[in-house]
Amino acid sequence: MDNRDVAQLLNEIADLLDLQGVAFKPVAYRRAARNIEDMDQPVADVVAKGALRDIPGVGDAIAKKVEEYVQTGKLPYLEKLRSEVPLGLIELLKVPDIGPKTAIVLNRDLGITNLQELREAAENHRLRGHKGFGEKTEEKILQGINMLQAKGERMLLGDALPIAEGIVEYLRANASVEKISIGGSLRRGKETIGDIDILVGDNNPARVMDSFTGHPFVQTVLMKGPTKSSVLLQKGIQVDIRAVETGSWGAALQYFTGSKEHNVATRKIGVDMGLKLNEYGLFERDSGRKVAGATEEEVYRALGLTYIEPELREDGGEIEAAREGRLPRILExxxxxxxxxxxxxxxxxxxxxxxxxxxxxxxxxxxxxxxxxxxxxxxxxxxxxxxxxxxxxxxxxxxxxxxxxxxxxxxxxxxxxxxxxxxxxxxxxxxxxxxxxxxxxxxxxxxxxxxxxxxxxxxxxxxxxxxxxxxxxxxxxxxxxxxxxxxxxxxxxxxxxxxxxxxxxxxxxxxxxxxxxxxxxxxxxxxxxxxxxxxxxxxxxxxxxxxxxxxxxxxxxxxxxxxxxxxxxxxxxx
DNA sequence: GCCGTTTTCGGCCCGACTGTTTTCAGTCG
The missing domain is CATH 3.20.20.140 (Metal-dependent hydrolases)
Structure with a gap:
């Protein structure tokens, strides 16, 4: 068994707890799962050294469960959860726009226990009319199931980069945007990419949205608002675009680059300093006065950190290093x-x-x-x-x-x-x-x-x-x-x-x-x-x-x- | 369930978009 198996197990626990409406624990299990998956050492070695609790996000309870699983190959706690929740509900969570709350309602009120039953219910219009479910939701769910089944694997970094760069070039030429950058996991250089994120800095964001969603590389518009849109390209590649005014460029780029965990950590630092960090800037919590936001460097500096290169933003020790001024000067x-x-x-x-x-x-x-x-x-x-x-x-x-x-x-x-x-x-x-x-x-x-x-x-x-x-x-x-x-x-x-x-x-x-x-x-x-x-x-x-x-x-x-x-x-x- | 430059208990990031709502919950990133 490798780290991925253990991570998968913990993620399943998180899903099952979600489906029971349990708060906070799922987040904790997912954090532990992610950190175990990203570890370089085999988890079995860490168990042998008794060093599980040194992994961020792993405390007594999760450590005990991982030890038990690694040593015996079994995990009664998970078995118990599995017996309490219909197994097929987990696959419902993979459908876009269906989260735990919706899955619970679908199961409780309509007796749906798996993807196939959900598809049948939607096709026979048994969803509409239920509280919270209208015609559009039904359509979206059906569409989501189809998308899920057609959706390919994650893209390679080397395949996604040229596509994203093509879009950036297109928008630069055709929408005359002031600032534009690739964001998300692609900017961080992860080896595989789920979707492409693009950030635009422009004082007329709505115009950029029209230009973006109206262009030929777009196959389907999934969502379109004045500052944020999502589309599908051919082969099911999803592109999310977000536009902010140029004064918020740095804060937005920081937010839109992630990782999610890095953002949570930086925002927490803000909270501890009496500040609030969002995509528009860094603000004093009480007065609302803007402290930083035009550049990423400015945002990090105001948080007491040296600039952190995008590739390092994985909550893998870079924040502590930036605080202590001992980040490496990474290869150019x-x-x-x-x-x-x-x-x-x-x-x-x-x-x-x-x-x-x-x-x-x-x-x-x-x-x-x-x-x-x-x-x-x-x-x-x-x-x-x-x-x-x-x-x-x-x-x-x-x-x-x-x-x-x-x-x-x-x-x-x-x-x-x-x-x-x-x-x-x-x-x-x-x-x-x-x-x-x-x-x-x-x-x-x-x-x-x-x-x-x-x-x-x-x-x-x-x-x-x-x-x-x-x-x-x-x-x-x-x-x-x-x-x-x-x-x-x-x-x-x-x-x-x-x-x-x-x-x-x-x-x-x-x-x-x-x-x-x-x-x-x-x-x-x-x-x-x-x-x-x-x-x-x-x-x-x-x-x-x-x-x-x-x-x-x-x-x-x-x-x-x-x-x-x-x-x-x-x-x-x- | 985890965690601590105010905490070993009481918090746990923040905002846009959508659909179905007469004011918001759920989902997503």
Missing amino acids: HSSIRGDFHMHTDWSDGGNRIEDMAARAVSKNYEFIGITDHSQSLKIAGGLTPDRLRKQIDAVRKAEDALGGRIRLLSGTEADIKADGSLDFPRPLLKDLDLVIASVHSRFKMPKDEMTKRVVAAIESGYMDILGHPTGRLIGRRNPYEIDMEKVLDAAAESRVAMELNSWKDRLDLADGHCRMAKAARVKVAIGTDAHHVDELDFMRLGVITARRGWLEAGDVLNTMSGKDIVKHLRGRRP
């Missing part, structure tokens, strides 16, 4: 001077070495790693030792042709075989500038075996970077079982870097693991894993993830100059 994209990981037409890439290099030069990079696959990855046209020898020459030639404008590191993404050995003979590895080694097979190994395998590769002395360290594909494949603490300890010892693979459905290391790497004093190397020149742009996803992982320029090898990175890598060869 402008500090990136190279890319460690890409493929060419020598294996399964789409472009030549020269093309990749030229695009890198146009990004002002000082180095790139040419790292095609190794021989055992036949499906991807992995290079034989012979071919790799030839490629080393080709890389040198391409570098010369560019007249020293960029360093091309001849490298490989070598397979880590099941026994922990690398997929090329050592003399060949020794002649390469850069060795990334990755697991591409036998993903389902037991945890201790997988850990041993990867640690053995790290300790071989022939690798520089551990490629996509957990092997996950967001939304498609779980990370393989591995003891990240042990891997990081070995990496620290051997001075091997962890890759932050910034391919859009990898982002591996994930943000939390970046923090662990930093704590273990292990460097991070961002690699796009590009198979095409355009995919070198995935670098920004890596930078965002590194920022979410609290990494600073000095924690990331990509900030080294071309000259220094060559020196660094040469110094590692046995």
Whole structure:
């Protein structure tokens, strides 16, 4: 059982308590669930250490239940709740506009116990006429059920960003707004996005709403008011837009960026200072006088905090750090001077070495790693030792042709075989500038075996970077079982870097693991894993993830100059 | 159920939009 299972359990308890009309407890269970889910350590380890109560939001009662579940696999408290509430009611909560209150009424007055029965009742017009239910509510519920069943998974950060940027550009050009920004989880750079939030600062908000909801990318208008609207795009992507006057821009952007938990925490700080924070500004509670609001910096300053970058706003310790002035100066994209990981037409890439290099030069990079696959990855046209020898020459030639404008590191993404050995003979590895080694097979190994395998590769002395360290594909494949603490300890010892693979459905290391790497004093190397020149742009996803992982320029090898990175890598060869 | 730079008890963020209301509750973010 992993952290997600435990979180799911606690969330179910919260839902069931909601459905019993219990106040406050559901919020507490959800907070604990979220913090357990976001933890980097397996919850079972925390239980073993007896450290559950150190998790924010976990007190005696929840700790006892989690312990019981982890140790016995059972939780009688949940069983009891399940027996008290019709099980199908929980799925009703997923329908937009149906919350616990409505679900309770539907069940109590109409005997509805699941989604199917709700659909039938709505279709047969049995809802209208009941107190609080009219014709429109009935229609909306039906629509909501259809939407729920058609709705896809969460979007990847790398898919959502270009869509949101397109909308921003459109509004900038067509609605001549004064200020506009992406907000929400997208601005915070979360790896997956539920919907797209956009904030507009304009002294005529109603006009912006008309412009927004009236335009061709909108398929359905879900809601439209003078300052706030929601629409659906094709494929069911929801976009929420909010407009405020420019004087409230900072407060609104702060509010609209979230996270929800970060906002609750900042508003609480306000309350403690006799202030009230909302999207219009920060106000003295008694006099109503406005203290701040035009910029985010101003709002944070007035709360006694240094500015907190959006990627850090997860209520993960950033508020305490900001109060004590010890927030890290997180990585900036402008500090990136190279890319460690890409493929060419020598294996399964789409472009030549020269093309990749030229695009890198146009990004002002000082180095790139040419790292095609190794021989055992036949499906991807992995290079034989012979071919790799030839490629080393080709890389040198391409570098010369560019007249020293960029360093091309001849490298490989070598397979880590099941026994922990690398997929090329050592003399060949020794002649390469850069060795990334990755697991591409036998993903389902037991945890201790997988850990041993990867640690053995790290300790071989022939690798520089551990490629996509957990092997996950967001939304498609779980990370393989591995003891990240042990891997990081070995990496620290051997001075091997962890890759932050910034391919859009990898982002591996994930943000939390970046923090662990930093704590273990292990460097991070961002690699796009590009198979095409355009995919070198995935670098920004890596930078965002590194920022979410609290990494600073000095924690990331990509900030080294071309000259220094060559020196660094040469110094590692046995 | 959790939590504490006024608290170990008594609070628990704040406002827009909608539908069905003659003044507001519920939901959402």
